[in-house]
Amino acid sequence: MIKAITSLVKFAKARRFAAECIAIGVVLALIASSCMIKLASIQLIDGQTTAQAATDARTRKVTVKAMRGRITDTNGTVLAQSVERYTIIGDPYLASTFEPINCGTKQAEKAGFCHKVNGKRVGAKGAAAIARLLAPVLGLDSMELGAKLTGTNRYVVIKKDVEPAVKRAIDNLHLGGIVYGTLSSQRVYANGTQLGALLGGVDDSNTGVAGIEQMENSALNGTDGYVVYQQGNGGEEIPGTMTDSKDAVNGSDVALTIDHDVDWYVKKALKEGKEKSGAAWGIAVVQKVGSGEILALEDTDEYEAGSDDAKLNTARAVSQTFEPGSVGKVITMAGLLQTGLHKATDKFTVPYSYTKNGQEYHDSSSHGDEHWTLAGIIKNSSNVGVVMASAQYTNEQRYEFLTKFGVGQSSGLNIPGESQGVLRSPEAWDGRTSNTVLFGQGYTTNAIQLTNVVATIANKGVRNQQSLIKSITHADGTVETPTSGSATRVVDEQVASDVKNAMESVAESYDKLVHVDGYRIAAKTGTAEVAGADGRLTSIVADFTGMIPADNPQYVITVVLKDPAGTYGGVTAGPIFAQIGEFLMQKYDVPVSSPRNDAIAVDW
Incomplete structure (x- = not known):
């Protein structure tokens, strides 16, 4: 009996132990199954998501910067580049x-x-x-x-x-x-202060903010690209992991009409002339007659291209305005001839002073009654003579020809900061201004406009649109030539010829000071009072603008000086004109002039 009871107890314990083992086995099996399910989930379901997250963490999109285009001169000399x-x-x-x-x-x-x-x-x-x-x-x-x-x-x-x-x-x-x-x-610039303010500069983002850099920014600016790749722990690119890319498109190259060598020489001559005359500043422009292309555009300011000064200041040749003085008589003579009111040979008796409608006008130096033709009035730069000759020349006609020659209007070059000067309508003229406009006072212009006035006469009466941009070469190699404005006939060819003839007589008067061996010159001088530092008419602007050679005009040169010692344009600006003219004749190997045998009489 006791054995039977003992056996039953052992059996019960063995059964309980077996049950516990089975329970533990089931729990372990459940845990294992759960792990297997989770593992399968990670590998089969979440694996792609996890891998993608890791890839995303390593992936980097890097901008590939486009290079800004170059600015060159007409011959390909680099003026600005990145x-x-x-x-x-x-x-x-x-x-x-x-x-x-x-x-x-x-x-x-x-x-x-x-x-x-x-x-x-x-x-x-x-x-x-x-x-x-x-x-x-x-x-x-x-x-x-x-x-x-x-x-x-x-x-x-x-x-x-x-x-x-x-x-x-x-x-x-x-x-x-x-x-x-x-x-x-x-952005680097090759020539220091040469063309400084004209080239302008760029900001920290490489965007043009002044000068030609601003004017041609859309062409010069390129389009950035990018690359997408995976990087290692050190930030380096993992080879073979680039998944996307877009090439950067570099900016276009802009070629100017400026000739670097000519502009360099003009700057040099202008600075030397300024120092010699003690002038406050100087401006010079060289323009090709047949095309209207600007070959040089300089001043005596010392602004380095790309500097803060160059970004804050506009080239003086387009920003500085002034009364042109007697150069304006060229426009008056052209208008008088074109309207048929006079011929270049018409005769006048010209006193030193003359009163009209209560206003007195006089010439720059005292003289008795002179017997001058209209050509002689221009040669002798007589204020009185042009007022007398314009008795039938209406205010509307005076304004018409000033505007036809481009006075008080934009040059069309689109240079940022250009000042187009002031030419009021005839209704705004008082009794004196209506006559002072005949000899270049009562309105203002800039050196660019003044150059094109003379270029129109040199071009047989046809006014070309001036140009500064020669071509644009895009990144794909295609070349774009900007369209220039249409040429406009201002006066007849014979009128232009007669005005040019009178201007040659002017130049002959200054032959000892303004002379280029072998070449005839046709020019006009100007001197005008302008406001000084005190706001009163205590300063003067002296200019000399003309064409060379006179018998076959190729180039127009304008030189302007502020407050030079010697005052008059022919004495101060004229020698600089001759120095530049001589350089042009030699550089471009221009044939020498034929002797003059068609001079219009200036006296009677």
Whole structure:
């Protein structure tokens, strides 16, 4: 009985143990099944999502900057261009984790590089170590650089406009993506103050903000591209992981009509003339007669292209306005001939002073009654003579021919900051102004406009649209030639010839001062009072503008000086004109003039 009871107890224990084992087995099986299900879920369901997240974390889209187009002269000489530069970026957060690899260690042997400063161990960790390695390469103070790289932010600009060789030296420091360079560009100008304000400059984003850089910004600016790739832990590109890209399209090259050599010589002659005469400033323009192309556009201002001064100031040749003085008599003579009111040979008795409608007019120097033809009035630059000759020349006609010659209007060159001068309508003229406009007072113009007045006479009475842009060459090699405005006939060919004839007589009067061996000149001088620093008429502008050679005009030159010693345009600006004219004749190998045998009589 006792044995039976003992057996029953053992059986019960064995059964309970078996039940517990089965229960534990079931639990383990359930756990294993759950793990298998989770594993399958991770591998089969969530795997792609996880992998994509990892890929996204490694993927980087980098902008590929387009290079800004070049600005060249008419012969291809580069005046402005963008060069490859880099902006050096640091990651302070990663810098804090940096540990240099000492040379001669197994770690260095495995990595294939080590870190050292002047052949010695770096002797620091984190941002301080980065600064000690990087500062000598960039020419920076290591203490200041270390401070800049301290922190938890992920982006700090260390230095801009770094040359490619320096960027390669930084790459060789093996800083593991803590410091890297992004491609940028720097605008450089080849000729210092030559064409300074005319070229203008760009801002930090490489956008033109002044001068031709602004005027042609849409052509010069390119279109940025990009690349998409995966990067390693050090920030480097993982080979073969580029998934998308778009090529950058560089900006177009803009060729000017400016001839660099001519412009350089004009600047030189102008500066020398300014110093010799003690003038406050000088302006000079050279224009090709047949095409209206501007070959030189200079002043004596010393603004370096790309500088803040060049960005804040407009080229004086287009911004400075002034009364042209007696050069305006060229327009008056052309109008009198074109309307048929007079011929160049018409005779006048011209006194020193003359009163009309209560207003007195006089010439620049005292003289008795002179017997001059209309051509002689121009030759002798008589204010009284043009007022007398214009008795039947209405105010409307006076205004008409001033506007036809381009006075008080935009040149059409579209240079930012151009001042077109002031020409009021006849209704706004008082009794005196209606006559002073006949001899270049009572309205203002700029040197560009004044040049085209004489170029119209030189071009047989046809006014061309002036041009400064010769061509635009796009990144794909195609060349675009900007369309110029249509030419306009202002006066008949014979009228232009007679005015030119009178202007040649003017030039002959200054032959001792304004002379180019072998070449005839037709020109006009001008002197006008302008406001000085005190706001009163205490300053003068002296100008000399003309064509060369007179018998076959190829070029028009205008020279303007402010407050020169010697006052009169023929004496002060004239010699500079001759100096520039001689250079042009030699450079372009212009045939010498034939003798003059058609002079219109100036006296009777």
